[in-house]
Amino acid sequence: MPAQDHYIQLDSLPEEVRKKAIAFIASLMEQWERKKPTGQSPNDDAIKPRVFGIAKGMATICKDFDDPLDDFKEYM
Numbered sequence: 001m002p003a004q005d006h007y008i009q010l011d012s013l014p015e016e017v018r019k020k021a022i023a024f025i026a027s028l029m030e031q032w033e034r035k036k037p038t039g040q041s042p043n044d045d046a047i048k049p050r051v052f053g054i055a056k057g058m059a060t061i062c063k064d065f066d067d068p069l070d071d072f073k074e075y076m
Helices: 003-011 015-035 070-075
Strands: none
Touching: 003 015
16 A cells, blocks of 8 residues: 555544554654664674685586587587
């Protein structure tokens, strides 16, 4: 629902209920501001230090990797 529709709904409330709704929204904004980290990305807690060389030996390259392929002899 677009924000404009929410504004129209809020505007159509009785004055007393509108004040309570605005106070509730203000309290939600304050809570959100307090919880918002400063200068950190949201997933900083989940980031683990990198371990270099953990995949060593898991991949190999054949000795004839750079040799020309038989399929392309006619183009060379």
